[in-house]
Amino acid sequence: MTGVPLSWYLILSALLFALGVAGFLFRRNIITVFMSIELMLNAVNLSFVAFSYQLKQVNGHIFTFFVMVVAAAEAAVGLAIILTVFKNRETLNVDEVNSLKN
């Protein structure tokens, strides 16, 4: 049995999630924004697995697995969108991609 309590994992997960939110809101480069989303997904996965370990069930592992599958699909589609945006507009700055606003 590990001596690390569950709350430490949850605090670490919350910290990682806050970092992801900060990166998502602060950065202007669309690729870094996308990486921040991966950080947030990992924070959620970590708390899923920590709870699953604490409750001695594998349900959390299954959900983490599905989150990873969805993250892979999201990365494939999102990076294709990024490539198309770059091809059409020659920029990756999220402030300049604003044709929906006007």
Next chain:
Amino acid sequence: MLDTIFFYLFALLVVGGGILTITRSSAVHSAICLIGSLVGVAGLYLLLHAEFLFAVQIVLYIGGIMVLFLFVIMLVNLDEAARERQFNGQWWLALACVVVVGLQIAWFMRKGAGAFKLAPAAAAAASAAKGNTEAIADALFSEYLLPFEIASVLLLVAVVGSVVMAKKRI
């Protein structure tokens, strides 16, 4: 004792990698630091006896998604993007949002602190007799069979969608 040391080691890797990911100006550096953070999360999975997810994290996240990221960074030209201003003009609004989210999480954790002291379940022997991967396979192919099939359809849609989107002309 050893567990605690490893937890601190991996936690340092995770948080340090995360901080560097959102602060480095070069996208390649960001991606490399994110890989470090993901390795730390994988180590934490190992500490939590989730061996299958440890392997999936390494193979799928680091070997798959992050290599895809690096390929896209290679395909787009980011030289001038690294030189200009990296952060939003409305950084104060973003900071307020982050602080609010952090306070919310801290408040809920404090509020639900009593719920974290969970009794050590007696089912530990059952999962120890069966390996982690076997237990996951049992649950995945019996209880969660329909979500598993839907996930495969989702992956197919993602593959077709990304090919359609990246094509010049359909």
